[in-house]
Amino acid sequence: MPVALTSCLSQARDDRHSWHNRDIFTKTSLLASVAATVVLVSAALFPASAQAADAGLPVSMDNPGSATTQLITVRAKHWKDRVGNVDWWQKKSDGSWSHVGSAKVRFGSKGLVRGKDRRQYTNTTPSGIYKIPLAFGTVSGRYVNVRYRSITSKSYWCHDNRSERYNRWVERRPMRNCRASHAEHLADYAKQYKRALVIGYNWEQTPKRGAGIFLHVNGKAYTAGCISTNGTTMKKLLRWIDGEQSPRIAIGLIDRHIKAY
Numbered sequence: 001m002p003v004a005l006t007s008c009l010s011q012a013r014d015d016r017h018s019w020h021n022r023d024i025f026t027k028t029s030l031l032a033s034v035a036a037t038v039v040l041v042s043a044a045l046f047p048a049s050a051q052a053a054d055a056g057l058p059v060s061m062d063n064p065g066s067a068t069t070q071l072i073t074v075r076a077k078h079w080k081d082r083v084g085n086v087d088w089w090q091k092k093s094d095g096s097w098s099h100v101g102s103a104k105v106r107f108g109s110k111g112l113v114r115g116k117d118r119r120q121y122t123n124t125t126p127s128g129i130y131k132i133p134l135a136f137g138t139v140s141g142r143y144v145n146v147r148y149r150s151i152t153s154k155s156y157w158c159h160d161n162r163s164e165r166y167n168r169w170v171e172r173r174p175m176r177n178c179r180a181s182h183a184e185h186l187a188d189y190a191k192q193y194k195r196a197l198v199i200g201y202n203w204e205q206t207p208k209r210g211a212g213i214f215l216h217v218n219g220k221a222y223t224a225g226c227i228s229t230n231g232t233t234m235k236k237l238l239r240w241i242d243g244e245q246s247p248r249i250a251i252g253l254i255d256r257h258i259k260a261y
Contacts, residue, residue, distance in 0.1 A: 056095045058087070061250050061258035064129050070247040071097070072132075072215075072237070074227055075254045080111040082222045086215075086229055088237065100240065103233040109222040112251070115201060115261040120159070120210040123224050127252040129260040131200035134169070135238055136186070138194050146243035151193060156183040157212040167202055167211035184212055192219045195234040197241070199227070199249055215249065227251070 054063050059073050069091040076084035086105045089097040107125040115128030134147050136155075141148030149155075154172055158165040160182035170178050186193055196216035202209045210225060215237070218228045241247050252258035 054095075056091070056097055058089050058097045058099070059250065059258065060256070061252070062129060062260040064248040064250065064260070065246060067246040068248050069245040070240075070242060072247065072249040073258075074105055074215075074249065074251045076107065076112055076252075077254055078111070079113065079253065082107050082109060082111055086227070086233070088240065101233070101236060103229050105227050105229045106218060106222050107227060108225040112253070114259075115251075118201075118210055118225075120161070120208050121224075122210075123222075125223070125225050125227060125251065126201045126210070126213060127258065127261075128201065129248055129250045129258060131203070132197050132241065132247045132249055133200050133203065134198040135241070136169075136193065136196050136198070137238075138187075138190050141238075144238050144241075146197075146238075146241050146247070151186045151190075153187055155186040156180075157186060158183050159211045161207040166205045166207065168205070189219070192216045192228065194231065195238050197237065197249075199251075 054066075057063075058071075059075070061073075064071060071089045071091070072086060073089070074084060074086045084105050084107060085102060087102040088100045090100050091097050108123045110123040111125070112127050113122070113124040115126035115130075118124055118126040132146065134149060135141065135144050136149040136151060138151050141150060149169060152171070156170045156175065156178065158168055158170050158175075158178040160166055160178045163178040163182075165175075165178045170183060175183060193214075194217050196214045199213045199215060201213040202211065212226075214226045215234075216226055216228050217231045217234050250258045
């Protein structure tokens, strides 16, 4: 983060040193001017979100928001990695973060990519910081404290770039506003979607950037862009997460600052 430079001026005590003091004034004024320039340039080079990063965060990342007191971090060592780790954290009243749990995860079969660069059907997992707008699954949401939907035989996730329901849940068939050939029938993945969290990637529904990025239970192999982990971990996460605490998920590399795209 940019470091603010400070300087101070000394008042001349004796007229005999007036020229000397004038020289001091000129030098210190120059230093103050340089300091101001440094601050201005820093503000231009580093976005406000980066400057406002919470000093208490457990990883290097943009500030997820002052209201966020629950955080899930998912990180890999390299962009091409297909495995990594998930950790979840609870913010305490003193501003520090308490580590709640951790587990192994799988990524897309093509590894990770910067969220701003991701494209649909590339089998990559987008990095970035995202909201968690929804949880869903084939089991009861009785103990879930975030918005939850139960999967039915009519539940789909729309991947149709031409649809107003792109990257949204659709609950009917036939679907008038989402082509069936471009929709994921959620019930077909009963094991993986026994418990799942929606990652708010591309929630603004920009066509061709990708849809249906979830954190869900492991399948047999790597994913098409989602993040997966074992069933026990997903059960713990769904019982822990609380929509009232503005939970966020941060995805990125261990040694890189995670940006909010």
